[in-house]
Amino acid sequence: MTVLPGDGIGPEVVEATLSTLDALDAPLSFDVLDHVNASAYRRSGHALTDGDLARITSGSAVLLGAFGDPALEDTDYVRSVLLRLRLEFDLYANYRPARLWQDRLSPLRDPSKRAVDCVIVRENTEGLYSGVGGALRAATPWETAVDADISTYHGVSRIIDFAFSVAAEKVCMVDKANAVRSGGSLWQRCWREAAERHPDKRASHLYVDTAAMKLVTDPTEFEVVVTNNSYGDILSDLTAALAGGLGLAASASLNPETGFGLYEPVHGTAPDIAGKGIANPLATVLTAALLYERLELTAEADALRRAVTAAIAKGRVTPDLGGDLSTREAAAAVRAEL
Incomplete structure (x- = not known):
C-alpha cells in the first residue's frame, strides 16, 4: 500500500494513523x-x-493525508497530484460515508433525526471540476470566465450503477435538471435506465436545493445519494457536519472495476492548525478502515471502527470534538481500545 502524507496536517494525521494500523498486525506493508x-x-x-x-x-491502494499549500496561489500543484491520480487510475466513484458516531456530536436538536447513516456517491472525473473552460480579456473590466459542466452518458451511467451496487435498499439521485437543462436531461435519462436495471432497490429523485434542506431537517431518510462532482462535494461536507464534523469524515475515490482506490480524509490540510499537534486523526483512521474493508480485511476494519466509537464515547478525543488530547494521544486512545 502506498502512503502520501502530503502537506499541512497530512503528515501528522498519517503518522498517527500508521502507528494505529501497525497495532492491527494486518498483512499490509x-x-x-x-x-x-x-x-x-x-x-x-x-x-x-x-x-x-x-x-x-x-x-x-493509496492512503493519502492532505494536499495543498496556501502559499501557492494557483491550483496547478494540487491538480497535478489529485487530478492526475484520479485520471490515471480512472477513480470515477467518490464514496463518502456519514455516520453519527456519538449522539452529542450532532448539531440537530431533535434526537429522533440525529442518527444519520448515509453515503454520498459523487461522480469524480467529470462535471465542473474537469478543467474545461477559460477566461477572455482576463484582468480587465470586461473579463469573461467560462467553466464547462461536463457530463457523458458513459460517466453518468456508471456512477449511478455503482450507487445502486452499494445500496442495501434505496438510492436518491440529486440534480438540478429544472435549471441545468442539457446535463440534467442526460442525468434524468441515465437515472431512469438505471432504475429499470435495479428493480430490487427503491429509487427516488430530488433537486439539489431540496436535498440540502431535507438532509438538514431529517438526514435519516437517506441511505445512498448519487450526484455529480460539484453537488457531491457540497452535500458530502453537509453530511459530514451532521455526523460530527470534518474531523470524522472519511472518503475513498474508487475504480470499482479494477479495485484500485485512493483513500483520503475530507478535511484538507488545515494550515491554521498545522504543526500544533492538535489535528484530529480519526478521519484518517476511519478512512483506513474503508481501505481495509475494500481489501476484504473486514475484521480489521470493524475493529478500527469499534475502537473509534469507544474512544469518542469516553471523550478521549482532540479539541474539535470536545476533548483535550493531542493528535498522537487521540491515536493512542484508539489503540488502547483495540
Missing part, C-alpha cells in the same frame, strides 16, 4: 512517499513524478 509535497513542487516544479506513479501502481 506501507511504502511512504513523504517527498511528494508542496516543498518539492516549489523546488522542482513537479510534485508527482513518473517514478512515484510507478511505485503507486505497484501497490494495492
